[in-house]
Amino acid sequence: MHPLGIIGALGEETVGELARGLTGELVGPDDETYNSARDTWNGLVNRYPALVVQVGDSEDVATVVQFARDHELPLSVRAGAHNQTGSAIAENGVVIDLRNIDHVDVDADRKIANVGPGNSTADALAATQEHGLAFPTGSAGGPGIAGTTLGGGIGWIRRKHGLAVDTLRSVEVVTAAGNRLRASPEENVDLFRAIQTGGGSNFGIVTNFEFDCFEVGPMVGGLSVFYPRSTAAEVFEAFREFVDSAPPEATTLCNYADVPAIPGIPPEHHGEEAMVLIGCYVGDPEAGMETFAPLRSVTEPLVDNSGPVPYEMLHEMGTILHPWGRKYVHRSAFVDDLTDDLHEFVLDRTAAAPGPMDGVGIWPMGGAVVGDGSSPFPWAGKSHMIVVEAAWESHDNLAHIEWARETERALRDRGGEGAYAGYAGVEEQEWENWAEQAYGDALDFLRTVKREYDPEAIFDNGLTISPAGE
DSSP states (O other): OOHHHHHHHHOHHHHHHHHHTOSSEEEOTTSTTHHHHHOOSOTTOOOOOSEEEEOOSHHHHHHHHHHHHHTTOOEEEESSOOOTTOTTSOTTSEEEEOTTOOOEEEETTTTEEEEOTTOBHHHHHHHHHTTTEEOOOOSOSSSBHHHHHHHTOOOTTHHHHOOGGGGEEEEEEEOTTSOEEEESSSSSHHHHHHHHTTOTTSSOEEEEEEEEOEEOOSEEEEEEEEEEGGGHHHHHHHHHHHHHHOOTTEEEEEEEEEOOOOTTSOGGGTTOEEEEEEEEEOSOHHHHHHHHHHHHOSSOOSEEOOEEEEHHHHHHHHHHHSOTTSEEEEEEEEESOOOHHHHHHHHHHHHTOSSTTOEEEEEEOOGGGTTTSOOOSTTTTOSEEEEEEEEEOSSOHHHHHHHHHHHHHHHHHTTOBOOOGGGOOTTOOTTSOHHHHHHGGGHHHHHHHHHHHOTTOOOOOSSOOOOTTO
C-alpha cells in the first residue's frame, strides 16, 4: 500500500488526534519536508514511511510507540540515519525522529555528560571539547551519537578509554509498553547490559545517554601517511610491529585503499593505489608524534599530513570521506592475529575491487577495549577488526555489493569471526544469521531481555533479535 493509503486508512481524525497530543511535529507524504525527513545517509536506501514524527521529548516517544502498536504499524527510530541498512525508515510505517532531543549537558567538575539521541557525534564533541573533555564515540563526526553508541562505539580513543558502551553510566529508555525507565548498573541491570552489548534499539528507545568523560585534546597527535601500494609488504610489517607494542594512548588503523580526492592531498596523487596509516595519540601531541615516527619513515610516502591536530578534526575527516548520499556497503569480522596470509588476502581483494572508493581496513583493538575482561561487548577480546567497505556513486550497485560480500565471506573462511553491528551486511541474510554474527555467545542473553522488554518485537535495528521462546 502507498503511504497515502495508510494515512487514508487511519483517517484524518485519528492522525489529527495524534498530532494534538504531541509537542513535536508530524510529517506526512504531502508535506514539503517529507523527502528530507525520510532521507538517509546511505544512497542505496529509498523508503517511504506513512508518518515521520519529529518528537519533542520522551513523552512524545511513548505516545508514538503506543500509536504504532494500537494501529499495528511498523515502527522505526531515526537519530542520525547513518545505519547502512536504512533501519531508520520503516516502509509504510511510523518513524520516530529524535533529532529535536538534542541536549548536551556537561558537568565538567564531575566529568559527566548527558547527551540526547538527536546529536551527531560532531555536536557532542563540540560541547565536551569546550571543557577539554570527550567520551568515546565512533570515528566520524556525521553519525548520530545514538546509533554509534548503541552499536558499541569503536572510535579514536578506544585503546585508552574503551568503547562508547564501556563508558555509559546510565540510559533513559522508553520501552515497548510505553514505560520510561532508567537503566544503569544499579537499576534495570539486564536492560542496561543488553544495551552495552551493542544490541542497538532492539529493547527500547534511548532518550538520554549519561557518559563518563575523559581529558582529551583539544590537540592530539595525528597520524596520516599514504604509502605506494608497491611498498605494501614493508608497510604491513611496520604496522604489525607497531601495534604489537603500541602504548594505549595510540589508536591506529591501516587502510588498503586508493588515495582519496579530498582537501589537503595534492591532486597528482588522487586515485593512486596506497596503504594508508591513520592514528590518534591521546596525550601530549609531541609525544604522540615521537610515538608515530616509525610509521612515518617506512619508505618514501606519497603524502604525509601527520602532525598535531584538533581532536574534532579527526572526526571531521571521517565525515568528509563518507559524505551523505553516497552508496555504501560495510561488512566486518574480527581476527586474533595479523598474519602474512591475511595481508596477501587483503591485497588481492583490494586489487579486485570494482571501484576506487572500495577498500579494506585493519582496526587494532586491545588496550582499554580488552581492559580487565569485563566489557559486555561481544568481541572486546579480539585483537583486530577488519572492515570491508564498498562506496560508490554509479548505478552499478551489484558489482560493489558482490565484491564486499565475497570479501567478507572469504575472510570468514580464513578465521574471521563475529561482526560489528554497525558494519553488518544485513542486505543479504540467506547464508547466515547476522544477529548470531554480531552478538555471538551473548545472543541468548539478549533474546531473554528482548522477551522481557519487547515481547512483540516491535523494535528492530536491522539486526533482528527474536524474543526467547520463539
